[in-house]
Amino acid sequence: MALSAYEQLEKRFAKLSALSGAQAMLHWDSAAMMPDGGNAARAEQLATLGVMSHELITDAAVGDWIAEAENATADLNEWQKANLKEMRTSWRHATAVDADLVEAFSRATSDSEMTWREARANKDFQALVPKLEEVVNLTRQVATIKAGIFDCSPYDALLDEYEPGCTSAQIDELFTDLEAFLPDLLNDILDHQKSQPAIIEPTGPFQEDAQKQLGLEMMTALGFDFNHGRLDTSHHPFTGGVPDDVRLTTRYEEGDFTKSLMGTLHETGHALYEQGLPEAWRTQPVGLARGMALHESQSLLVEMQLSRSSEFLAYINPKFTGTFGDLGEAGSFANIERLYRRVEQGFIRVDADEVTYPLHIILRYRLEKDLLSGALTVTDLPEAWNAGMQDLLGLTPPDDALGCLQDIHWPSGAIGYFPTYTLGALAAAQLFEAAKAQIADFPARIKDGDFAELISWLRTNVHALGSLKTTDEILEDATGAPLGTAAFASHLKARYLPD
Amino acid sequence: MALSAYEQLEKRFAKLSALSGAQAMLHWDSAAMMPDGGNAARAEQLATLGVMSHELITDAAVGDWIAEAENATADLNEWQKANLKEMRTSWRHATAVDADLVEAFSRATSDSEMTWREARANKDFQALVPKLEEVVNLTRQVATIKAGIFDCSPYDALLDEYEPGCTSAQIDELFTDLEAFLPDLLNDILDHQKSQPAIIEPTGPFQEDAQKQLGLEMMTALGFDFNHGRLDTSHHPFTGGVPDDVRLTTRYEEGDFTKSLMGTLHETGHALYEQGLPEAWRTQPVGLARGMALHESQSLLVEMQLSRSSEFLAYINPKFTGTFGDLGEAGSFANIERLYRRVEQGFIRVDADEVTYPLHIILRYRLEKDLLSGALTVTDLPEAWNAGMQDLLGLTPPDDALGCLQDIHWPSGAIGYFPTYTLGALAAAQLFEAAKAQIADFPARIKDGDFAELISWLRTNVHALGSLKTTDEILEDATGAPLGTAAFASHLKARYLPD
Numbered sequence: 001m002a003l004s005a006y007e008q009l010e011k012r013f014a015k016l017s018a019l020s021g022a023q024a025m026l027h028w029d030s031a032a033m034m035p036d037g038g039n040a041a042r043a044e045q046l047a048t049l050g051v052m053s054h055e056l057i058t059d060a061a062v063g064d065w066i067a068e069a070e071n072a073t074a075d076l077n078e079w080q081k082a083n084l085k086e087m088r089t090s091w092r093h094a095t096a097v098d099a100d101l102v103e104a105f106s107r108a109t110s111d112s113e114m115t116w117r118e119a120r121a122n123k124d125f126q127a128l129v130p131k132l133e134e135v136v137n138l139t140r141q142v143a144t145i146k147a148g149i150f151d152c153s154p155y156d157a158l159l160d161e162y163e164p165g166c167t168s169a170q171i172d173e174l175f176t177d178l179e180a181f182l183p184d185l186l187n188d189i190l191d192h193q194k195s196q197p198a199i200i201e202p203t204g205p206f207q208e209d210a211q212k213q214l215g216l217e218m219m220t221a222l223g224f225d226f227n228h229g230r231l232d233t234s235h236h237p238f239t240g241g242v243p244d245d246v247r248l249t250t251r252y253e254e255g256d257f258t259k260s261l262m263g264t265l266h267e268t269g270h271a272l273y274e275q276g277l278p279e280a281w282r283t284q285p286v287g288l289a290r291g292m293a294l295h296e297s298q299s300l301l302v303e304m305q306l307s308r309s310s311e312f313l314a315y316i317n318p319k320f321t322g323t324f325g326d327l328g329e330a331g332s333f334a335n336i337e338r339l340y341r342r343v344e345q346g347f348i349r350v351d352a353d354e355v356t357y358p359l360h361i362i363l364r365y366r367l368e369k370d371l372l373s374g375a376l377t378v379t380d381l382p383e384a385w386n387a388g389m390q391d392l393l394g395l396t397p398p399d400d401a402l403g404c405l406q407d408i409h410w411p412s413g414a415i416g417y418f419p420t421y422t423l424g425a426l427a428a429a430q431l432f433e434a435a436k437a438q439i440a441d442f443p444a445r446i447k448d449g450d451f452a453e454l455i456s457w458l459r460t461n462v463h464a465l466g467s468l469k470t471t472d473e474i475l476e477d478a479t480g481a482p483l484g485t486a487a488f489a490s491h492l493k494a495r496y497l498p499d
Numbered sequence: 500m501a502l503s504a505y506e507q508l509e510k511r512f513a514k515l516s517a518l519s520g521a522q523a524m525l526h527w528d529s530a531a532m533m534p535d536g537g538n539a540a541r542a543e544q545l546a547t548l549g550v551m552s553h554e555l556i557t558d559a560a561v562g563d564w565i566a567e568a569e570n571a572t573a574d575l576n577e578w579q580k581a582n583l584k585e586m587r588t589s590w591r592h593a594t595a596v597d598a599d600l601v602e603a604f605s606r607a608t609s610d611s612e613m614t615w616r617e618a619r620a621n622k623d624f625q626a627l628v629p630k631l632e633e634v635v636n637l638t639r640q641v642a643t644i645k646a647g648i649f650d651c652s653p654y655d656a657l658l659d660e661y662e663p664g665c666t667s668a669q670i671d672e673l674f675t676d677l678e679a680f681l682p683d684l685l686n687d688i689l690d691h692q693k694s695q696p697a698i699i700e701p702t703g704p705f706q707e708d709a710q711k712q713l714g715l716e717m718m719t720a721l722g723f724d725f726n727h728g729r730l731d732t733s734h735h736p737f738t739g740g741v742p743d744d745v746r747l748t749t750r751y752e753e754g755d756f757t758k759s760l761m762g763t764l765h766e767t768g769h770a771l772y773e774q775g776l777p778e779a780w781r782t783q784p785v786g787l788a789r790g791m792a793l794h795e796s797q798s799l800l801v802e803m804q805l806s807r808s809s810e811f812l813a814y815i816n817p818k819f820t821g822t823f824g825d826l827g828e829a830g831s832f833a834n835i836e837r838l839y840r841r842v843e844q845g846f847i848r849v850d851a852d853e854v855t856y857p858l859h860i861i862l863r864y865r866l867e868k869d870l871l872s873g874a875l876t877v878t879d880l881p882e883a884w885n886a887g888m889q890d891l892l893g894l895t896p897p898d899d900a901l902g903c904l905q906d907i908h909w910p911s912g913a914i915g916y917f918p919t920y921t922l923g924a925l926a927a928a929q930l931f932e933a934a935k936a937q938i939a940d941f942p943a944r945i946k947d948g949d950f951a952e953l954i955s956w957l958r959t960n961v962h963a964l965g966s967l968k969t970t971d972e973i974l975e976d977a978t979g980a981p982l983g984t985a986a987f988a989s990h991l992k993a994r995y996l997p998d
Contacts, residue, residue: 018547021540022521029524033532037727038744041520041781048517052551228536245537282540 005068006076009087012062014283019053021242028240028247032232054102057094066091079286082468086285089164096146105138109413116411125382125400128411133378135413136371143372143415155369158416163291163423165470168369170483171419174426175365177485178358183392185489186355189343189496199338202320202330206257214257214323215250215264218316222268222302223455224248225275237263239270239299243282246271257324258339262303269302270295272455276463287466292417293483294462294471296424297431304354304425305432305491306454308340311446343496345393347402354425355492356393363388364407364418372415427475429488431462434479504567505575508586511561513782518552520741527739527746531731553601556593565590578785581967585784588663595645604637608912615910624881624899627910632877634912635870642871642914654868657915662790662922664969667868669982670918673925674864676984677857682891684988685854688842688995698837701819701829705756713756713822714749714763717815721767721801722954723747724774736762738769738798742781745770756823757838761802768801769794771954775962786965791916792982793961793970795923796930803853803924804931804990805953807839810945842995844892846901853924854991855892862887863906863917871914926974928987930961933978 003011023046030042056062066088073081097105112131119128143154150157156167216231229246241247248271250264273289281287289295306312317336320327329335343353349360367384370376376384385404389395397403409417436442439453446454461478472482479487502510522545529541555561565587572580596604611630618627642653649656655666715730728745740746747770749763772788780786788794805811816835819826828834842852848859866883869875875883884903888894896902908916935941938952945953960977971981978986 014543015547018543022525022544022548025528025544026521026524029528033729034744035726035729037724038741041741041743042524044513044517044782045521045524048514049521225536227534230532230534242537242540244540245533283543 004075005065005072006080006084009062009065009069009084010284012056012059012065013087013090013285016053016056017283019049019056023049023053024240024242025245025247028249031234031236031238031240032247032249054094054099057091058099062091063095079281079468083281083284083286086288086467089160090285092149093146093161096149097142101138101141101145105135105142105413108134108138109411112411112413113408116405116408120401120405123399123401123405125405128405129378132381132411135411136378136415139413139415140372140374155372155416158372159419160416162414162417163293163420163471164467165472166291166293166419166423171365171423174423174483174485175358175362175419178422178488179362181489182355182358185492185496186343186345186359189355189492190345192497193343196338197334199342200328200330200335201256201339202258202324202327204256205254206324208252208254210323211252211257211260214319215261217319218261218265219248219268219271221449222265222272222451224268224271228275229271231264237267239267239274241274243274243277243287246274257320262307262340265307266299266303269299272302272458273298273463276459278464278466278468281466286468290462290465290467290469290471290474292420293423293427294474296421297427298458298462300354300425300428301432301458305428306446306451308495309446310337311443313337313340314447315449341495345395347389347395347397348406350406355496358422358425359392361418361422363392364409367404368410368415368418371410423483426485426488427471427483429491430475430479430481430484430486431458433487433491434461503574504564504571505579505583508561508564508568508583509783511555511558511564512586512589512784515552515555516782518548518555522548522552523739523741524744524746527748530733530735530737530739531746531748553593553598556590557598561590562594578780578967582780582783582785585787585966588659589784591648592645592660595648596641600637600640600644604634604641604912607633607637608910611910611912612907615904615907619900619904622898622900622904624904627904628877631880631910634910635877635914638912638914639871639873654871654915657871658918659915661913661916662792662919662970663966664971665790665792665918665922670864670922673922673982673984674857674861674918677921677987678861680988681854681857684991684995685842685844685858688854688991689844691996692842695837696833698841699827699829699834700755700838701757701823701826703755704753705823707751707753709822710751710756710759713818714760716818717760717764718747718767718770720948721764721771721950723767723770727774728770730763736766738766738773740773742773742776742786745773756819761806761839764806765798765802768798771801771957772797772962775958777963777965777967780965785967789964789966789968789970789973791919792922792926793973795920796926797957797961799853799924799927800931800957804927805945805950807994808945809836810942812836812839813946814948840994844894846888846894846896847905849905854995857921857924858891860917860921862891863908866903867909867914867917870909922982925982925984925987926970928990929974929978929980929983929985930957932986932990934960 026042026046026049030039034042066084069084070088073084076084108131112128112135115128115131119125139158140154143157146157146160147154150160152160153168159166159168212231219231220226228244229241229248232247232249233251234249235251237250239246239248248264248267250260250267252260273295277289278287307316313336314333317331317333320336321331341353343355345356346352349357352360363385366388367376367381370384371378371381381404382400386396389397389403409415435454435457439445439457445451462474465474469477476482525541525545525548529538533541565583568583569587572583575583607630611627611634614627614630618624638657639653642656645656645659646653649659651659652667658665658667711730718730719725727743728740728747731746731748732750733748734750736749738745738747747763747766749759749766751759772794776788777786812835813832816830816832819835820830840852842854844855845851848856851859862884865887866875866880869883870877870880880903881899885895888896888902908914934953934956938944938956944950961973964973968976975981
């Protein structure tokens, strides 16, 4: 019997899934295993797989199958219908832009990424200007074309790739809420912290092996399935691989175990999401994680909401001594708590605490919208960056390496990505608040290192849903409300201000 | 300007090379890194890449381009002509058999491999019979079809995949030579060894880390380029990856460092060949290793010819003490030499020394030709195996796990592969003899751990030639003669019999 259009699509997308799985493993290998000399051959492998994937999805038959399947949804169940919707989203992004523009964009971003590495090392923004201008121009072309097809603003067309369905109107509202309370709250927190005892840094060296053992122990406690994944080391920690074989990486500093540990816990949050995606839909678009906001919510829920809670710190603190020996005064519970909750204005986003982090994001969101619309030129970016930092965080970067050169996102063409970090932080707070309310004896469980109920709650309410529903639907079902700032605000107040 | 047919082919084969590189990395990962739970997803990735490769090479255009290019070779240089020849070989293997038979063969061999693992564990040959019969039948179908197209015998058609151009007539001649002297020589060697002091086994435990350090030191000394490769661990040692990124694996036994070390040295020989392949032809068939015989010659040249020479053992012996501490009497040079040159009739091929190894291969060669022709049925295999073992090695296996169930080759459909092990041993002896004669102060260099001249000789005479010439041409240019048994015979006599 001939396959239906929908069945043809499932077959094609399974093939695409196998190819993207192969690419994911090769990406992981590049970062975690590959010697430098393997770079050229690997680039060819990845480029070839990329081109073949693009050919498979832009093949004229796919558009026909989608149209045909959309006219015959009566026989499809809820998952299949959602799958078809995700197929269309994926297909319309792939077919929107012609091959020449895709190639020009890909060449411009590789080029600009390479220049960015040097420019950042040399604190030389001028060197990046022509490359970044090219990337912004091409991104604008892509965004404009997609905006015409998707019937939305150019910025929203870009956003849709990272967080499907999300709009800048929604972000504007959330970020306006944040701006309304965050600067004052930050000042209150800083004032309060001044009244506290000085933080004592644990002094190493802390052997990498011991740090790894502790990381593995925490991953195990949180339910990471080592039959379907591994922990390795890379320069930039990330979670890669495929849901059946999640490759998590971290990095270790011999002088400071506290950051590496939180890095591992952060990635474990991402990894649990991947491992918990619906098994029956592993090869299909509906089986993928919902979007970058929800993905980041899972990492931040583990790293920020759970792991810096008093209960978790009470659970883990004895393990520090067990692993690294007596830390002296630095190892007291009060000091560890202060250490893991230090709030500070700083120049660098990736080092920021959860209170100041959204301010970094608001700055980038404003600037990237203006870059895209043309209201801000690349040449004027450093000045606008520094003004924004002064405005939001009261700091002026001494050089562009500590300013607008710090992130790879724009040079690599990823305009529209930054907001998802803060959307993720908001979602994490909201989900954690709901989980706490719905799970009996929550604080006692955490103190005992019993995370099974929490993980199971996340599995049911987030992970196992894949892309069946929208982010807001998932949040509404799990927490009773769409994405908002209330849980985040009350979380920050409860954690960082005196009772 | 339109591409010429030859240029189209280079482009297509570069794409195939990128795909096969991706497959090679994923194979390495499966063996060295992947958790068991990743197996199903990995199988899909590899199958998808395999199907896409097959489509790319069997595409009707490729045959047309080859025919067209072969009619316009005037503009091609020597390398391009050889490349075109390799393209045809590769294409004719790929197109000879239709997709249905390829798929049936692939399914039958996976199935039979799986059954073989259990059958071997249970010493139950009967369980394997139907699966192996199916594999032999399908192999016969493939061989018969290819024989018709290539105008050769079915067995030679299979051989051609592993050692292009090699014929059973050539192997018969070489193996007849071997059989003429090897059994008597073996008896003489065994008699001689009886007159020697008993071998003392070094007693461990030898820490895995220390063994690995010694392996890395030897790889470095031999010129393995760690900017283009790595050393890892897997259950079955192998050399994989791509020439720009060679992934070598080994395994360690805590109780015995001597085997692991020789395993690493063996794989290093393979790896040096891969790393030394012609850089300008990395993405083309002519840039690949010449065949399995020459590949095995490179591993055996390092493991057997070089590393068990008195000079090499004198060089490495002090490192044993340096690495593992005092080994007592077991660490004396005389004992280490006896240990690394122990000759013994045994049941298992992979454990065999270089004297008895060819007898294992002769047995397999005889049997697999008869299986293919139908002169021997699968059911009668154990009896024929045991009779052959008695005849060639004077032993009768107590069970089939120590007999005809020991190798995966036949269950996995690799009939025609076994002879290349012994062709490689012959080539190794012949190449090493020539290198020794052509390099000034050879013994002194080896004693000093100076392998640069030897490796450079191999680079020039073997590695950098890729598939430009045939195996016999390469050997003739390098050693003055095509493949023969003389160097191997005199090597064995010199090494194992008293002066």
